[in-house]
Amino acid sequence: MRQRPLNVATPDLSWQAVALGAARDTSESMQDLLALPSPRSMPLSMGYLPPDLQATELLSTALKQVAKQPALWDRLPLEGMEPLRSWFAREIGQGNIFTPHEVIICPGGQAAIASTLRALLAPGSTLLVEAPTYIGVISAARAAGITLVPVPTDGDGVRPDLLEATLRETGARVFYCQPTFANPSGTLLSQKRRNDVLGVISDARAFLIEDDWARDLYLGTPPPAPLAAQDSDGHVIYIRSLAKSAAPGLRIAAIMARGAALARLRATRGGEDFFVSGPLQAVALNIVTSSGWKRHLNNARNALTERRDTLMAALRSELGHDIRINAPQGGMHLWVQLEDHVSDVAIASDLARQGVLVSPGKVWFPADPPGSYLRLTFAAAPSILREGARIIATTLKQKSGPQSG
Secondary structure: OOOOOOOOOOOOOOHHHHHHOOOOOOOHHHHHHHOOOOOOOEEOOOOOOOHHHOOHHHHHHHHHHHOOOHHHHOOOOOOOOHHHHHHHHHHOOOOOOOOHHHEEEEOOHHHHHHHHHHHHOOOOOEEEEEEOOOHHHHHHHHHOOOEEEEEEEEOOEEOHHHHHHHHHHHOOOEEEEOOOOOOOOOOOOOHHHHHHHHHHHHHOOOEEEEEOOOHHHEOOOOOOOOHHHHOOOOOEEEEEEOOOOOOOOOOOEEEEOOOHHHHHHHHHHHOOOOOOOHHHHHHHHHHHOOOHHHHHHHHHHHHHHHHHHHHHHHHHHHHOOOOEEOOOOEOOEEEEEEOOOOOHHHHHHHHHHOOEEOEEHHHHOOOOOOOEEEEEEOOOOHHHHHHHHHHHHHHHHHHHOOOOO
16 A cells, blocks of 8 residues: 655645546636625626625624524424415415425525526436526536527517427427526516417426526516416426525525426435525525515615616716617616627626626627627626726727717
8 A cells, every 4th residue: 555645745636637537517707706806896797786785784683683593503394494485485476376385495596596407407408598698507507417508589588489499499398597687688578478488388398497586676667477477387497586685695595396396306405405594594584574675675776776877877978879788677787789899708808907897798608699798787886887887998999999979
């Protein structure tokens, strides 16, 4: 037996390359988004409310109250606390389509997505997604060995005709989408298309994973009811998270499903982390049932509306009214289309060197993108948005020339 040398100044870790084998398909772009920004940077790439808009007072008060309940540290049902499951079920509205027993609490929306993919799809299976789509589902699918096939979208959301054709051509049985303020595009699936998409999914005897990440963050008129509220036959697997609307550290989300899919999800969740921390569940229940929750959401929406308008006005002032940019009615992101010859990856790198953090559009597509885009988060403070817009505009002008205005 080879003796292990002692007191080696430089450890030899080369053996790990052999033991680990070929690298798995991981998402460095996802890691970039999760990396904590430098205090001196201007972050226009984050996907959460900034500290000044988070529900910190509600969370602090709830945490003090929860600390007086030592029983919460004991074992809990795998599915989660029933009062919290009941709250998530009621939030669907439209006649309580789900019962509390059809709700499973998860440690955050990303965990809910990953669990759902593993429960419904075997490695090598095909998952249909909108193009562009949430980078988190791209990362989770690739890590699970799932093949991603994009379905094109436009200003009204995913195109039902292309969804139907892609389901038929690929034989896929699962479609992931964000019909309400899609990330990154901000698109709201139109009412007619909602009905058409559900019809296509039903005819194909397929599942639709509805990621309702931004339901609380509408900026004006409340959005239509979830697709799940119109589904009577168990086609829609519904995911709702609190981290986006409360604070990143409130890692609480829910998956809702019925029938054999629910049984698969229970089995998958049970094999992963048993159950979510009781104190964290209790804190979540406390804040969403408190009198201050709606006040917090209203304050956040008002601030996000003002900041969206601030960033859009600053970009138009710097680049002219011909800049191709959406005006989302919810969420926290602007989707900016660049000239095709301008590399969004190169622009994002140039901006990062100047301290402005943005997300290149390329990483939000599971296949080749049809153009060049930037995703800009407008949740930051107005002063950061205005200065960030100035630097973005200067950089774009250097690459493509000023836009006409």
